[in-house]
Amino acid sequence: MDFTLSKEQELIQKMARDFAEQQLEPLAEQIEKENAVPDHILKGLAELDLFGLAMPEEYGGAGAGYESYVLAMEQIARVSCGPAVIISAHSLGLGAINKFGTDEQKRKYMPPACRGEHICSFAFTEPGTGSDPKQITTVAVKDGDSYVINGTKRFITNSNYPGPMVTFARDSETGHPTAFIVEKFCPGYSVSEPWDKLGWHGGPLCDVYLQDVRVPAANVLGVMGNGYPVLQHGIAYGKIGMNGVALGTCLAAYEEGVRYAKEKLHRGTPIAKFQAIQLRVAELAMRYEASRWLAYRLGCLANTATPAGDFEKEAALSKVVIAENAAAAARIAIDIHGSYGIMNDYKVARLYRDAVMGPQVEGVIDMQKIIVAASILR
Ligand SMILES: Cc1cc2nc3c(=O)[nH]c(=O)nc-3n(C[C@H](O)[C@H](O)[C@H](O)COP(=O)(O)OP(=O)(O)OC[C@H]3O[C@@H](n4cnc5c(N)ncnc54)[C@H](O)[C@@H]3O)c2cc1C
Structure with missing residues (x-):
């Protein structure tokens, strides 16, 4: 067991941190207010290989592994969640193509996505369900050599960017959910206005309308009628990115709490002298540390996951702890700030x-x- 980062991992972490502090920090409030990430930021992230960091080099990725990916995501989200959410949802779709795609599908869709020229989406949720695959109503009807897809997908991240979208629909042959690769903005594809979310501003979220969208049979991802494993595997791997986003938020909350505790004075001395504040600072550190090692571990497990290793369980477990720790840490940091925190x-x-x-x-x-x-x- 070795908890030290390799030279390469340290380098990737530093590269992401430098970019976040130098390029992203000055725009963080703008992203928050405008709910959009400027194109040059996405280009900068692409130049750092962050759109294909964990993907194999053979298909245009950097081959740096999922643990490097989570290290980079933490640093980006520490400064601004929007760009990190874009990369996370992109990596979810891209990871599914990498795992279940044929060689032909990977050669076609992965290199432009790894370069950040295309941004991927993963479309499962519908107005009627977000948790239950049995309830999906989007349909794919076989017509010659292609499928015609009709339905509405709700809350789809990155659906306003061109690129492949892994889309779940009930196919007419098996009656079960199947995953298809839909090229966004093909005929019949349209999106709603972006949802006005509470947080993660800059991470674009729209509904997708699929009206007689024709997809070649060659774009079936994985096995017909067997979309469930694509969904399960996809969202399990997606949690590596989600963990990175929550971890970065947790780190930022920790740093802001400590900074304010040292800066805010009562009767001439910092509020950090109060034991109640010290307990909160300790709590921030504990929550961040616990999250950090779970997030990094999941990245390591992802590189070598086998069905026997039960990666889905590890991913689910880590997501609960890390997401809840981030929410608790942000609340604690607000408490340290008193009314200023709100x-x-x-x-x-x-x-x-x-x-x-x-x-x-x-x-x-x-x-x-x-x-x-x-x-x-x-
Ligand atoms: C910012 C953002 C980005 C998103 N990006 C995407 C995306 O890119 N692609 C995509 O497909 N979706 C996306 N979603 C959708 C999101 O993943 C779903 O909304 C989420 O999984 C929850 O589904 P739901 O809202 O339909 O909740 P429901 O499934 O309706 O759940 C509501 C409540 O019921 C409970 N519940 C549901 N089923 C059960 C059960 N069987 N047993 C016990 N309790 C249950 C849940 O715990 C929850 O408390 C996004 C959502 C947001 C907000």
């Missing part, structure tokens, strides 16, 4: 809005606990 001029208010997003997304907390318990009790 003023929008203060960074902790933004951190709180960001932190409460994680528990609700890519599988709500209760569903994650059900996955963990099912694995233990089977």
Whole structure:
């Protein structure tokens, strides 16, 4: 067991931190207010290989492994969640293509996505369901050599950017969910106005309308009628990115809490002298440390995951702890700030809005606990 980062991992962590502090920090409030990430920031992230960091070099990725990916995501999200959420949802779709795609599909879709020229999406949720694949109503009807897809997908991150979208629809042959690669903005594809979310501003979220979208049979991802493993695997790997986002928020809350405790004076001395504040500082450190090692560990496990290793359970377990720790840490940091903490001029208010997003997304907390318990009790 070795908890030290390799030279390469340290380098990737530093590269992401430098970019976040130098390029992103000056724009963090703008991203918050405008709910959009400037194109040059996405380009900068692409130049750092962050759109394909964990993907194999053979298909245009950097081959740096999932543990490097989580290290980079933490540093980006520490400064601004929007760009990190874009990369996380992109990596979820891209990871599914990497795992289940044919060689032809990977050669076609992965290199431009790894270069950040295309941004991937993963479309499962519908107005009627976000947790239950049995309830999806989007349909794919076989017509010659292609499938015609109709339905509405709700809350789809990155759906306003061109690129491949892994889309779940009930196919007409098996009657079960199947995963298809849909090229966004093909004929019949349209999106709603972006949702006005509480947090993660800059991470674009729209509904997707699929009206007679024609997809070649060659774009079936994985096995017909067997979309469930694509979904399960996809969202388990997606949690590596989600963990990175929550971890970065947790770190920022920790740093803001400590900074304010040292700066704010009462009768001429910092409030850090109060034991009540010290207990909160300790709590911040504890929550961050616990989250950090779980997040990094999941990145390591992802590189070598086997079905016997029960990666889905590990991913679900880590997501619960890390997302809830981020929400708790943001709340503690607000408490340290007193009333200033709930003023929008203060960074902790933004951190709180960001932190409460994680528990609700890519599988709500209760569903994650059900996955963990099912694995233990089977
Ligand atoms: C910012 C953001 C980004 C998103 N990005 C994407 C995306 O890119 N792609 C995508 O497909 N979706 C995306 N989503 C959707 C998100 O993943 C789902 O909304 C989420 O999984 C929860 O689904 P739901 O809202 O339908 O909740 P529901 O499934 O309706 O759950 C509501 C409540 O019921 C409980 N519940 C549900 N089923 C059970 C059960 N069987 N047993 C016990 N309790 C249960 C849940 O725990 C929860 O408390 C995004 C959402 C947000 C907010």
